[in-house]
Amino acid sequence: MRFFKFLVGVFKSYGYWDAMFSIAAVAVIALMLVKMIIFPYGFFGFGKSHIYTEGIISKTGIQNINPLFVDYNEADREVSSLVFSGLMKYDPAKKAVVDDMATLTINEDKTVYTFVLRSGLKWSDGKPLTIDDVYFTFHDVILDPAFSNEILKTNFAGVKMEKVDEKTIRFTLEKPNIFFISNMMTGILPQHILKKVLPGELLQDSFNKLPIGSGPYMVDEPVETFSGGRSQIIVARNPNYYGTPSDIEYMRFIIYPSMDQLVDEMSAVNGVPKVTGKYDLDFQNEKRFELISYKLPQYTAVFLNMDSDLLQIDNVRLALQKAVDKQALIAGLDDEIAVDTPLLELEQKDWIYQPSVEQAQGALKDAGFNYHPEDVNKEGIRYDKEGKALELNLIARAYDEGSGQYAEITQVIGFLVDSWEKVGFNVVVEFLPEKIFKERVMARQYDLLFVGQNLGYNLDTYSYWHSTQSTPLGQNFSNYKTFQVDSLIEDLRSTFDPERRADELKELAEKIKTDIPAIFLYRPVYFYATDGKVSGISIDNVVFPSDRFAGIGGWKFEE
Secondary structure, eight states: OHHHHHHHHHHHTSOHHHHHHHHHHHHHHHHHHHHHHHOTTOSTTTTOSSEEEEEEEOSSOOOOOOGGGGGGOHHHHHHHHHHOOOSEEEETTTTEEEESSEEEEEOTTSOEEEEEEOTTOBOTTSOBOOHHHHHIIIIIIITSTTOSOHHHHHHTTTOEEEEEETTEEEEEOSSOOTTHHHHTTSOOOOHHHHTTSOGGGGGGSGGGTSOOOOSSEEESSOOEEOGGGOEEEEEEEOTTOSSOOOSOSEEEEEEESSHHHHHHTGGGOSEEEEEOTTHHHHHHHSTTOEEEEEEOSEEEEEEEOTTSTGGGSHHHHHHHHHTOOHHHHHHTSSSEEEOOOSOTTSOGGGGOOOOOHHHHHHHHHHTTOEEOTTOGGGTTOEEOTTOOBOEEEEEEEOOOTTSHHHHHHHHHHHHHHHHHHTTTOEEEEEEEOHHHHHHHHHHTOOSEEEEEEEOTTTOOOHHHHSGGGOSTTSOOTTOOOOHHHHHHHHHHHHOOOHHHHHHHHHHHHHHHHHHOSEEEEEEEEEEEEEOSSEEOOOOTTOSSGGGGGGGGGGOEEOO
C-alpha cells in the first residue's frame, strides 16, 4: 500500500507528457515480462486466434526452405511442403500422384510427358507463375552440372525438356520409367527471384531463409532461434494460392533438438508428428492428446559389403542372417514391425526368414570356419584353416546418450552382436559422429552397415540395388552387383502391366533373398499426436510425415 502511494506521488510530480511516457515504458516492460513467461517462443501467434502449433524434432533445425534440398533435412521438408508446390502432388487418399499446378498427358510409348499449366497461377508475392519458372527449375537449375543435389540430378539425367508454348512444357525420356511421374512433385522455384543465382551457389543463398513460393502458405518471418538449440518459424496463409484455402490462418513450427525437450514443453504445441517408442506414453498420459498411428515406406537393415573378403562367402552371409532371431529382437522394442524383403509392395509374410543357430553354425563349418579352442585369448571365435579369424566390423551413426535413437540403436546392435558371437563371429562395432559416418558410408569403409532407408513415393529399387548405385553418392550400400538383378530392376521401371510387374517383383525378391546382400530387420510404427484443436487431420497412406498437409484445405478449427 505504501509502495502504491509512493508511485502515485511520483507520477503527480511529473508533467503530463512525462507521466504518459513513464506509463508507456512501464507497459512495455510488463508486456516483455508477459512475453517471457507466457510466450517463451516469441510473439508468433500473439493475437492470432487461428494458429496451429506443431512440435518438430530436428537436431540441426530448419536449414533451407527450398524444395530442391528437402532430401537432406526433414524439418526443411515440413515447411517447404507448405510453401512450395509442383506440377504434380501426392494424394494419400488415392495413394497416387495426381495433377496439381498442371494437367498431365503421357504418350502411348510412355516416354513423353506433357504438362499444361493452370491459368492464373501466382507466386506469393503476386507475380505471375509461368512456364518459364518451370523450365528454369528443371533445366537451368537441376540439370546444371554444378547443382549440388545428386539425387535430383540422377532422377532427371538424360531427360530432354522443351517449352512448347506459354503454358506447356514437354519432358522426353530415353526409355519408359514408371517412376518418373513422382519426380514431377518437385516444387517450382521463382525465376524472377533466382535467375541471377548460380545453381552451384543456390544452397547458400539467402532465398532459402525467406523464400517466395506458390504453396498454400508463405513464410511470414525468418527462423527465430532460442537457447537450448530450439527455434521456430511461422507461415501464414497465402492469399494468392490457386487451391482450396485452409481454415488455418497461421501454422507455427517449434523445432526441438530432442523429443525429451519437446515432452517437457508439450503444453506449447497442438500437434507432434513422428512420436515413437517410449514417448507415446508421455502423450497418452497428457489427456488432451490423441495418438494416430501410421507407417512409412522405410526399414532398418544391416547391409553386408559384398566387396569384403569374408562377406563374398555365401555361407558367411547365410550364417549372419540365420543367427538373428528377428522376432525376439522386435519383442524388446516399441512399435516395430518385422521386415524380410526390401520390396515393400509385397506381402512380408511371404518372405519370412526362419532363424536357426544350428543352421548358422553348420553354414560356417561348411565354409571352413571352425573353433580353435587352444587360442584362449579369442575363445569362441571361429577361424579358417589358414588361421584367419571370423572377424567383421560394423559401423553405425552415434546419437546423443539418453536420446530415443541412442536407446534403440544400442539395444538393437547389442542384440545383433550377441547373436553373432554365439555362433563364432567377432564383431567390432564403431559408433561414429554423423560427418565421419557419412564419409565412411560414401567410401564403403565397413563390413557391416547399420542404417535405415526410406523408399519414397515410388518404391523404386533402382537407387538401392542397381549396380550403378554402388558409387559414393549412390545408396547401394551393399555394393551388390549382379546382371540378373540389374535387368529385373530396369524391366520394373519400364513395366506398366500390373500382372507382369507383380511377377518381376517376386522374382527380384527371390533373388535378393537367395543372395543375402543385407539383413532386413524392421520398420517403425509412428504416431501423430494431436490435441483436437483442429479437425480433418489425416495421416493415412503418408509416405513422408509432411504428406499430412496434402489435405490441409480440409483442416478446420473446432469451436
